[in-house]
Amino acid sequence: MSARKQPFLFCLFLIFGLSACAIKRSAPDFKTFQDLENVDSTPVQADSDTRMEFPITPGATASHSESSFAKKPGITLVLGGAGVASFATVGLLKRLKMEGVKIDLIVASGWPALFALGYGFFKSVHDLEWFAMRLQSEDFEKACKLKKGEEEGTLSKLIESFLKKKDLRDSQVPIVIVAGNTEKEKQGVFDSGDWTSPLRKTLALPGLYRNFPEQDSSFPSAFDLQSIGVSEAKKRGAYPIFAVQMYTDYLSFSKGAKDSPKKPTIRNVFLASLRKNIREELSQSDGAFQVELKASPLDFSQKRAAILAGSVQAVQILQRLGSKSK
Helix, strand or coil: CCCCHHHHHHHHHHHHHHHHHHHHCCCCCCCCHHHHHHCCCCCCCCCCCCCCCCCCCCCCCCCCCCCHHHHCCCEEEEEEECCHHHHHHHHHHHHHHHCCCCEEEEEEEECHHHHHHHHHHCCCHHHHHHHHCCCCHHHHHHHHCCCCCCCCCCCCHHHHHHCCCCEHHHCCCCEEEEECCCCCCCCEEECCCECHHHHHHHHCCCCCCCCCCCCCCCCCCCCCCCCCCHHHHHHCCCCCEEEEEECHHHHHHHHCCCCCCCCCCHHHHHHHHHHHHHHHHHCCCCEEEECCCCCCCCCHHHHHHHHHHHHHHHHHHHHHHHHHCC
16 A cells, blocks of 8 residues: 555544544433423423523523413412522423413512512513522522611622512512511512512511521510412402412421420411411412422522422412313
8 A cells, every 4th residue: 555545544534433433422411491491391290300401591582382371361379488499489480481371460478579570570581590590598698687676688789680670560470579577567568669678578587597586575476477478369359379388398497496395485476377377378279389398498409409399380280270271
């Protein structure tokens, strides 16, 4: 073989070898966020793996599969919760959006109110999830932790920089924030005006980033709580009302604190009143659902698990809607 042909054959073999490697290389084991948004959706099982690749592009237009739900009257969502389980709000709203379910009204209490505002203010569910995955413990601590003499915390720069609209009426979906009392003030219902003060009030439940108050004569023996605003939605003539409570991890976490067994503390009275109010409110809904992670409500490594749990609850709502239409 001539010396001139040897380099040519070597290059030829090299090209064939690289091509073979490329053909045998396995495909990625994930789908991009946009791919997942565009596929026809099927019911998600609780044990299914629906991981998504990050980051996503802020401001992208959300798309969803056309379904019969888009042609039917809308629903009202009533959401209440405390702690990281509240991130389920994101998965819930995202899945309903993908399925074309029209939401006429959102009534929110506690941490879910923050995500409800994001859903109403942002351009798409892409932005909502992008925002949620960047929230850290300190963003909630600033709002929940009250200094001596203060009745409200402060919002973090991250929250303020994303939620730029200042009036509740600027939301694309009507939102009502229900701020139940914790120790000092009666419940308030807000559907217009500046959302910042109502949000700070509804976020700051005791037991998360701050202690329950001490027992003394200045505190009432019972609380005027509004854990989840089904009764408020009914006052407004909403139908059907689907309520999702995300308090269970918070209640379990708070119950585990050690107290003197000799007399009930404010903490015990508060938690008993909260449980009672949750039961009463859920009983008035057209469908009641629960998100429980069985983890600490302050474990922010559970954010993704909470979002996926919200998607599973959305499937339950879709099934309920389907049965109602038959």
